Amino acid sequence: MAYNFISASSDGAVTTLAIARSDRLNALTPNVFVELKAAMDEALANGCKAFVLSGEGRAFSSGADLLPDGAGYEGLPDDLGALLNDHYNPFVQYLMELPAPLITAINGPAVGAGLSLALAGDISVMARSAYVLLAFVNIGLVPDAGASWMVAASVGRARAMELALLGEKLSAEEAHAIGLINRVVDDGDVLATAQAIAAKLAAGPGKAIGMVRKQINAAVESTLNDVLAIERDNQRELGFSEDFKEALAAFDEKRKPQFNGR
Template sequence: MTETILVHRAEGVTTITLNRPDKLNCFNGPMHDEVRAAIATAATDGTRCLVLTGAGKGFCAGQDLADRVRAPGAPPPDLGASLDARYNPLIRALKSLEMPVICAVNGIAAGAGANLALACDIVVAARSASFVQSFCKVGLIPDSGGTWTLPHLVGMARATALQMLGDKVSAEQAEAWGMIWKCVGDDDLMTTVHDMARHLAAQPTRGLALTKKALAASAAHSLDAQLDLERDLQAQAGRTKDYREGVAAFMEKRVPKFEGR
């Protein structure tokens, strides 16, 4: 049986490639299990940057609806239980991973696939890629964090229209709206992302992880609460080996050699 994902590790970077190209990399049970396991491994094996991308022409078209088909007369699937068991833990795992996560969107990102991409820390998309909140087309609400992430990225007016109309957003439009970091030529996508990943993997990983934690908390905090959090996280950052190395390298006018500690 074909592996549902491919995993490659080199130079401190783990790349997870969704590998059901004939299904536009739609999620089924085995893919969920394999992605979650690969993320858990990356959290403990010395990886300092994670890249998520897709094989073939699409990034991820969301849920494989063939997994949801029931025999006539059978009760409908419990989609809330599916979110609790599958999608919500996946989004939480990416958000809490103590390293940068880059998504290389190589093609269509639809439904949960779009919101999976947008849950990553930095999103780079090929010019031919697109994003669509397709839930409304089958009578569902956006999930996988979409009703939280999209309004924070593009504002409530655009998020509401995108999620109620299901309009497709091109990679160029997504960049213009601030939905993603960058749109690049199709042939440049993986080179751009891997160069960025290698750069991040050589940076002070603990400091980047604490930055990620601060940014995640900011939406729910008052300014006073965020200032207190910055104080506490900066105290942690100031005790890292990488901070000492960064200061020493600055004083000695040399390139720092960070170890991610």
């Protein structure tokens, strides 16, 4: 399928997606979300077991596009709540519910809702020269697209307040130091590092990995008793899985397991 606002390519069971609006610093529009979702749906149908999300050019994403683009997008509407409800929030929820892991390759600035997408990754790899910015307050808005939850869940209330209220840039090293992102690498290694992580996960027990990502996300906002119940139910199901049986056989036979995701 041909895309106008993103690029998509696959290598084995890993699909790499990139926002392809480099002339607008990969600013986000509803069309970007439509194409990303379509590409992910197609990849999953074709056996994709891990995703990498990045941006083309020098930015990961500068956030919501504030101006018309001449390609059907008329800029921000008066009712920003409707825009979030119809486009941003459903896509973020879609990412969080993916059955396959998502690695974000933060190749450049991740700003506003672009930071929300960057933090939606299960593992994030950031270029040394890149920065993140909760820019909303600088234009009189609040964090959206899940940024409030993702930032606070990662770094705690005090840091989240500082980032959201001051609206200041945070370098890659600073973001890593406070636990906002996972890894910092040289600029030229970002995509390859993310793809290597994705390939490792794609070769793993896919059913368990899908459950792990949902379980950890649920744990952030659940009570201990809720999490214990989720863990029990997931472990019960995985105990009957082919991957677990293969792992037991491989352990007994002193070999590396060959998982099939079932």
